[in-house]
Amino acid sequence: MKTDKLYNDPELAQFYDLENEWSPACAFLLKLADNARSVLDIGCGTGLLAARIAMDGTKRVVGADPAQPMLDIAKQREGGDQVTWVLSDAATLNLNEKFDLIVLSGHAFQVFLTAEAQLALLKTIERHLEVGGQFIFDSRNPKIKEWQEWNPQESGRTIEHPEFGTINSWNDYSFDPQAMVVEYGTYYEVIADGRVYSSKSRIAFPSQEQIAALVAQTKLHVNHWFGDWQGNPYHEDAVEIIPFGSLKAEL
Ligand SMILES: C[S@@+](CC[C@H](N)C(=O)[O-])C[C@H]1O[C@@H](n2cnc3c(N)ncnc32)[C@H](O)[C@@H]1O
Structure with missing residues (x-):
């Protein structure tokens, strides 16, 4: 995957937090993490969410991102010393570890440009999800x-x-x-x-149907399709496509 200067150039990465503050999505995900003992944040960027989740000191939190300048900012923030930061592309991430909750926030899912890349990401989620664990991400509705x-x-x-x-x-x-x-x-x-x-x-900008078709090629199952970060169901005119799911039970 070609690297994006917006995240890989320190001069541009320094603007990220000025434009991306704590949001309803962060609040929703922080609450969701309440019940998790371990959380993996893929495409964690400057780590606002991961650091906040880790701050209560009761969970293992891993943030993964391929952009070093973003992780450099993440490490410096309050709570950053309580997170394990991993420099990695999602497709090749292999931590040999499973998590109760896996998130991609801030539309990080949309950086995966092809169905092939999106499927590789879903396989990474599948590989790292604990039985009974949950995953969630957001994509803007095309x-x-x-x-x-x-x-x-x-x-x-x-x-x-x-x-x-x-x-x-x-x-x-x-x-x-x-x-x-x-x-x-x-x-x-x-x-x-x-x-x-x-x-x-x-x-x-994949459609809900395209995301559903990709999920169907994995052992993941979407339990709820939300259409916003207030938790309303997805519908055709929803702003967001938010699959919230788990691993399919083994037959
Ligand atoms: C829009 S930012 C979202 C950052 C963060 N999750 C947030 O909510 O602020 C997208 C992030 O995805 C990361 N990214 C780009 N390509 C990636 C890949 N192949 N695997 C994992 N993360 C990737 C970028 O470096 C960037 O930090």
């Missing part, structure tokens, strides 16, 4: 076409950077309807000196 808002006009925003001061930020995108992949640009312009940090990233 029917909502959220990417259409990722144009410079609608996405324009300002961010306060602790060192650089005010930043103008915006996105742009192009959409490949055949592959259902969106390539989006992310731009950070430092107002004080005009410096611009930018990256191009690609994410997939």
Whole structure:
């Protein structure tokens, strides 16, 4: 898999937490982790969720991500010393260990661009899930076409950077309807000196039916399809596709 500069360039990774704060998704997942003794966070990024889950000191928490700059930030945050951080692509992750709960948050599922890559991720979840354990992840519903808002006009925003001061930020995108992949640009312009940090990233928008068909090729089973992080059921116009499941019982 080609690496994404947004996560693999320390200059861009430093903006991640300024744009991605504690969210309803994090609150939902933190509560879910209450009953787990062990949690694996795949594509953990800067580790906001994993570190928070680990903070009560009662669970084994592992965060895995292939982007070193993201993990470097994760290690430094409060609670970061209570998490085992693993530098790894999800497809090749092999911890020889099983977990009560496996999560991918912040739409990390969408970085897997092809059905083949998505299936490899699901197999990784399958390999690491305890009997009776649970998995959950989120993917934006392609029917909502959220990417259409990722144009410079609608996405324009300002961010306060602790060192650089005010930043103008915006996105742009192009959409490949055949592959259902969106390539989006992310731009950070430092107002004080005009410096611009930018990256191009690609994410997939599989449908609920496509995700269900992939899950059916594994020993995983989806018990609930949520459509948002309030726990409402998935429906055609839902913003999110959130499969919440477990390992199929052996016959
Ligand atoms: C949108 S961020 C989500 C980060 C974090 N889960 C959150 O909620 O803030 C996507 C993350 O997926 C990671 N990623 C990219 N390719 C990956 C892969 N092949 N396996 C695992 N993680 C990957 C990126 O490095 C990045 O940290």
